Amino acid sequence: MDLEQLETSKKEKFSIGVTVLILLAVLTIGEFGIASVGRNLGTILMLVALLKTFFVVRDYMHIGRLFSEEEETE
Amino acid sequence: MTTEMDSMPVRPASDLASYRHRLGINRLGLWLFLLSDLFMFGGLMVARAALWGNTRPELNMKLGLLVTSILLASSFFMNRAETAMAHGDRKEFYRDILVTMGLGLVFLVGVVGFEWRIAPFKPSDNVYGAVFYMMTGMHALHVLSGIIFLGIVGNNARRGHYSAERYWAVEAAAVYWHFVDVVWIFFYPALYLIGTVVK
Numbered sequence: 001m002d003l004e005q006l007e008t009s010k011k012e013k014f015s016i017g018v019t020v021l022i023l024l025a026v027l028t029i030g031e032f033g034i035a036s037v038g039r040n041l042g043t044i045l046m047l048v049a050l051l052k053t054f055f056v057v058r059d060y061m062h063i064g065r066l067f068s069e070e071e072e073t074e
Numbered sequence: 075m076t077t078e079m080d081s082m083p084v085r086p087a088s089d090l091a092s093y094r095h096r097l098g099i100n101r102l103g104l105w106l107f108l109l110s111d112l113f114m115f116g117g118l119m120v121a122r123a124a125l126w127g128n129t130r131p132e133l134n135m136k137l138g139l140l141v142t143s144i145l146l147a148s149s150f151f152m153n154r155a156e157t158a159m160a161h162g163d164r165k166e167f168y169r170d171i172l173v174t175m176g177l178g179l180v181f182l183v184g185v186v187g188f189e190w191r192i193a194p195f196k197p198s199d200n201v202y203g204a205v206f207y208m209m210t211g212m213h214a215l216h217v218l219s220g221i222i223f224l225g226i227v228g229n230n231a232r233r234g235h236y237s238a239e240r241y242w243a244v245e246a247a248a249v250y251w252h253f254v255d256v257v258w259i260f261f262y263p264a265l266y267l268i269g270t271v272v273k
Contacts, residue, residue, distance in 0.1 A: 010161040035267035042268040
């Protein structure tokens, strides 16, 4: 991988990180809003937490690496 | 005949292949450790559900939202630090790992320094106090150990222990940090949002 490709790859991965952060922020504010208007919405709040976990585990923790034969070419 | 070359450390061509093989085993080990840790946090969630039911104590919801946002932001910077190391960008790595540690410390101050002080109960007062301090305390302990872990990794990086090809410790520290974040993703609604407030 040459320097230009490396820089492009890094920028792409940084932008995925930004997208996940925005999603997490929106969902967290959404949780706060849901809790402010309703009292018995525990199931919905746990579903939102599961959705947030999905993004973190997939994009930040890279769970896919656990099942890959070879190390990713970063 | 022994030459100078014979006494030099040998790094055979298969060294990287061997490293990658060990990497797979290391990853499996780390995830199994996290799974075992998850049982403990899962137990705390079950205790919360059983003892609080559909109620919760009167906590500062805005402070809860603030510390949650700080921890989520720290995960973002940890991801940046790992990506930077994977691309050989050490400057960015140091900057991001320092920000991550700083945000982790702010989270700790928010929970242990402020929330514990303003909470309307003590650990021994009632089930609300017992569960609240147990959940936040165990989580705070993990945040603290994560900060120490990041400090060690940052220091080792400064001494040149990692490269774009070999940065397992950075990856492990990142995965651990995100795990602590995931736990809080469930603790936040369980402590601050779900149920009717009991005064």
